[in-house]
Amino acid sequence: MVPSMSTIQIFSRLVKLVFPLTGFMICAILMGVAGFLCAIFIPVLSSMALVKDPTFSFHMIVILLFVCALLRGILRYAEQACNHYIAFKLLARIRDQVFGALRRLCPAKLEVKDKGNLISLITSDIELLEVFYAHTISPICIAFVTSLVCVMIQMQFGWIYGLYSLLAYIVVGVVLPIYISKQSRHIGVEYRKEAANLNSYVLESMRGLKESMQYMDTNRRLSGLNHQTALLANREMELKHFQAKTISLTNLCVVLLSLGLCLMHVFLNSSMESMIVSSVLQISSFGPVIALANLGSTLSQTIGAGQRVISLLDEIPMVEDVVNGNEAKFNKLDISNVDFAYDEEQILKNMNLNIQENEVIGIQGKSGSGKSTLLKLLMRFWDVSSGNILVDGMDIKNLNTSNLKKKRRLCNTGNDSFP
Template sequence: MSTVQIFSRLIKLVFPLTVYMICAILMGVAGFLCAIFIPVLSSMALVSLLGYQTLLSVHIIIILLFVCALLRGILRYAEQACNHYIAFKLLARIRDQVFGALRKLCPAKLEVKDKGSLISLITSDIELLEVFYAHTISPICIAFITSLVCVSIQVQFGWIYGLYSLFAYIVVGVVLPVLISKQSRQIGVEYRKEAANLNSYVLESMRGLKESMQYMDTNRRLEGLNKQTSSLAKREKKLKYFQAKTISLTNFCVVLLSLGLCLIHLYLNSSMDSMIVSSVLQISSFGPVIALANLGSTLSQTIGAGQRVISLLDETPMVEEVNNGKETDFKMVDVSSVDFAYEEEQILKDMNLSIQENEVIGIQGKSGSGKSTLLKLLMRFWDVSKGNILVDDLNIQSLNTSNLRKNEGYVTQETILFHDTIENNIRVAKENASEEEIQSACKKANIHEYIQSLPNGYKTMVEELGSSLSGGERQRIGLARMFLHDAKLVLLDEPTSNLDSLNEGVILKSIYEERKDKTIIFVSHRESTLSHCDRIIHMESERVS
């Protein structure tokens, strides 16, 4: 994606806030003109003291100097307030769009997506766009308008001075930023990638810290961390080099171009008062275009961040949600000649399975045989590569997503808990559930007594428990969600893997008691878990036998 395409996509988001942008530009122009006229008025006072005739008296000039100084502060504050209001409003909107995109992409692509890179994108990459919205769009407009005003004033001294000023502004405000941006863009993109890689590595190292310590692998992880940090530091050093190069080159051009205007005045034998005022105007008016010149290097990271954000927003979901499809009661499920592969890795091939209403099916098989994948296909987290999954003779791809989620309950080995109360963590499964319903579900999952023993009971915050929640307790909260959801098709992926035999027995009893109006599919290696199933299916690599 080209820089122009990235900028055009980002600018489109500003349209709803056009009024604020216009206010920022107008106040920015007025503020810079006040700043420019402070030295210009001072030069006019000097010229007047030297005996030359000026349009304004010294007393009027002094009053105007105070007015310009006061307005400069007020207008600068107002301009920045408008720019940052626009920036933070748009960052909130972009975050909303990013999370909306993630919701559509989830869970198919997110299961294989680099978590650290994703965290970097939704945090630092989006924050970097603040540079674009607060310090790029309005400064460009401000520099353009302010330069035109200054050129029109220089024309009053002579058309050649106005033409030269226009040339100087184009060199500093257009030519230099474009040249620097072209040279540094690739480094900015690479820097964002390196930062994402480092985030991924740190996140992975934190999650696996216990394992690293157990197997004395910390030195290797530390070496990897140092290597990643060193690589990122090299990228940052190059970026800093370009920033220093930009500042040095810009200041050199400003001095050189200002000196050039003085030489033109001397060559054309201009009067001393005209030369002084015109030269001071030229030197003091470079502020807006210098701000643009400095953007050349800082925007390189912004371009990289914008490219990553836009790429995520443009990703096509592997599974499209259905809103105007069909509805069904989820009585029978038929898996017919199904193939499925993760990219190039074949997981299921020509798989056939018929599941009758209120049937309890157990699934066994070696790791990698596709047991969990089958459940995810039934949940339609992915679409099959070939074949069909039919629910009551309707293709699962034609069913409304809301109907699918309502009638299917899915319990995995790993239960994710949110930073909220235990009650609200369970209520995720049914938003309007009463306290009685939640407690009933927890009793079936054999977690009610444990929750009651906590100081705040169901109102206990999960983060207050910290690591004191065992894997079994987390899994029982996940099972409580399943009982509360009360779906007709229940998919259980190793639901008792973290439980002892006593808890397993209580929970299995609760599950089997509800079999009269549910269809249940167990994936488990435990014979005790599958002992009451109507039939057990053994999955080998790539097929059902």
């Protein structure tokens, strides 16, 4: 069992994967900063034309407005192209690592009951990480650089306005996202769990469809499916409500902080021209930090998905491969006082069996009595809880894995999800 990780630990693990694509990330950040500055300067230049600021002539302002509008579209497209290139490259790498981990953990990992959990992990969970790589890392850097530039511009009207502007950006871009992330993390994690539970239930129902029809159990399975769907829908509704509250809170903070700057200008007897241009700059420059505030709720699902993916990558195989062990000819097999349990569910108790070469053995028992489990123990999917399994007098734990696989075969009918 992999221990739970904090949000910072999850982010640090995900960020490390970006290092090989640092050049593309820097390019995305630079273009994002330039694009946001163009968007900010459009209303600022308009306000300068309105108050007849002597810095630029009216004709120059018109030209600058046209250039900023044109560059904003181009830079935005280029920034998103770089971000998504990084995201798709990293998602391919993560998928490769996940399937590598599954190969390392197999076959025991595929014998779990909730195979739908694995399907959710290798599909929707990995796809959710696209939000992190395409819409989180570079926006954070863009918000920092853009806000720093705007603070320096506000300093031109007075150091007190620059300091106020900096505090406003910290509130919207740092305090709010941290607060929102802490409040919504459990919702995102639970949402991913409910989605995995629904997948598992659907797969289980599909595999047992003939039996459900034979024993007239379809109504109960349908009721269970509706129940699982309702649980997921309720969790999604909870997530949507929280996102709506997040947007409302962010917009309220932006309005109040912008109004505060106007009141500060009035209190300090600034000129009307300075107050208008400074206030327009302030309210139009919240775009990058608003994006960070909105990420707080969006990332709640990403955190849950990232934790599940990283937990799989860190999971230790239940049985390690043996390389420099013993080789057996498989002339006889002895099962002596074997106990085995899945977690706390006891499956085999004091199991004894002796099989000689060329013997044909039939194992009979009711469903869940441990027939398949015994065969999988002979294949060493898992190690026994107690007792011994001996091949030619040698403990099965000491046999080379390649030797064991070469001499034995198991035809399993339960892995429809992973043929």
